[in-house]
Amino acid sequence: MPARHPSSRRPHLNRTSASAPGKIILLGEHAVVYGRPAIAVPFQARRATAVVTDRDPGAGPLLHALDLGQEGLLESWPESDPLALAMRLTLAEMGLGPAPDWRVEVSSQIPIASGLGSGAAVATALVRSLFLHGRIEISCERISSIVFRSEEIHHGTPSGIDNTVIAYEAPVWFIKGQPLELFTITHPLTFVVADSGLPSPTRETVADVARMRSENVAKVDRIFEQIGQIVERARRTIEDGEQGNLGSLMDQNHRLLREIGVSSPRLDELVQAATGAGALGAKLSGGGRGGNIIALTTEEEAQAVVTALLAAGARSAVVNRISS
Numbered sequence: 058m059p060a061r062h063p064s065s066r067r068p069h070l071n072r073t074s075a076s077a078p079g080k081i082i083l084l085g086e087h088a089v090v091y092g093r094p095a096i097a098v099p100f101q102a103r104r105a106t107a108v109v110t111d112r113d114p115g116a117g118p119l120l121h122a123l124d125l126g127q128e129g130l131l132e133s134w135p136e137s138d139p140l141a142l143a144m145r146l147t148l149a150e151m152g153l154g155p156a157p158d159w160r161v162e163v164s165s166q167i168p169i170a171s172g173l174g175s176g177a178a179v180a181t182a183l184v185r186s187l188f189l190h191g192r193i194e195i196s197c198e199r200i201s202s203i204v205f206r207s208e209e210i211h212h213g214t215p216s217g218i219d220n221t222v223i224a225y226e227a228p229v230w231f232i233k234g235q236p237l238e239l240f241t242i243t244h245p246l247t248f249v250v251a252d253s254g255l256p257s258p259t260r261e262t263v264a265d266v267a268r269m270r271s272e273n274v275a276k277v278d279r280i281f282e283q284i285g286q287i288v289e290r291a292r293r294t295i296e297d298g299e300q301g302n303l304g305s306l307m308d309q310n311h312r313l314l315r316e317i318g319v320s321s322p323r324l325d326e327l328v329q330a331a332t333g334a335g336a337l338g339a340k341l342s343g344g345g346r347g348g349n350i351i352a353l354t355t356e357e358e359a360q361a362v363v364t365a366l367l368a369a370g371a372r373s374a375v376v377n378r379i380s381s
């Protein structure tokens with residue numbers, strides 16, 4: 058008689074997969090680090106995936122980051138690696154005793170360092186797949202807090218917005234340190250998400266904004282205050298289904314992000330290309346300098362905006378429809 062597999066919790070299962078979306082910050086980035094509200098939504102068009110399979114007994118846990126071409130026993134991954142940290146924290150939290158003989162392979166369609174939350178998405182998929190493989194239930198809140206720990210390695214002082222919107226996979230109204238509010242988008246919104254092709258160094262832009270603020274607290278806080286008011290108004294506008302007003306609030310948010318130095322000529326060009334092609338409003342999304350811009354469009358204009366953004370040199374331009 059064959060020996061019983063040690064992991065009797067999943068007698069018929071030796072392969073488990075889970076996935077997580079990217080994210081888009083609609084409004085409020087950077088100011089959110091200083092306690093102002095921000096609105097973020099999942100970016101369903103691009104996802105990260107993790108697949109767990111069983112290894113031979115005694116082989117130990119192994120992590121394979123497909124896109125990075127890195128594979129090795131978990132113990133061989135550096136302490137400072139965000140994904141390995143997420144895996145270690147997850148296995149510890151699962152309380153399985155000796156490290157299980159599992160292989161986790163992660164991959165992602167979300168471009169790295171582009172303001173779309175690729176790190177948080179990969180970590181979320183990984184955490185979720187491990188719990189599923191072990192047949193242990195886990196709440197979105199718990200996933201989010203494990204992923205937050207790996208985000209600290211990526212970003213230094215993350216607000217927590219990326220791990221939250223990705224773990225809950227729902228639109229969020231986010232204020233750092235306050236209980237999460239899921240956000241209902243009753244009237245569907247259409248966005249074009251366009252990649253500048255430039256890296257988006259969130260850690261650097263967040264540090265530069267902190268430096269600028271330390272040199273002129275009153276000025277920078279005034280800008281954050283204005284961004285916070287825009288986000289409050291945007292919430293009401295989204296709830297009332299008034300797209301035109303939302304577009305103009307996005308334009309205003311972009312101008313304020315320029316004032317704190319996180320835009321770039323490339324991002325400004327893409328924003329102009331989108332509005333020139335009929336977008337209702339456009340702004341950078343995420344850390345800035347590089348990464349993505351988002352443009353709010355009507356359903357009818359979406360394709361024209363995609364074409365204009367590609368003609369202006371965007372590496373990709375994808376339509377994302379949001380409703381809840």
Ligand code: PMV
Binds near residue numbers: 174214218219
């Ligand atoms: O990870 P990114 O590039 O989408 O940036 C996150 C948004 C910031 O507000 C710039 C930083 C943060 O932690 O909220």
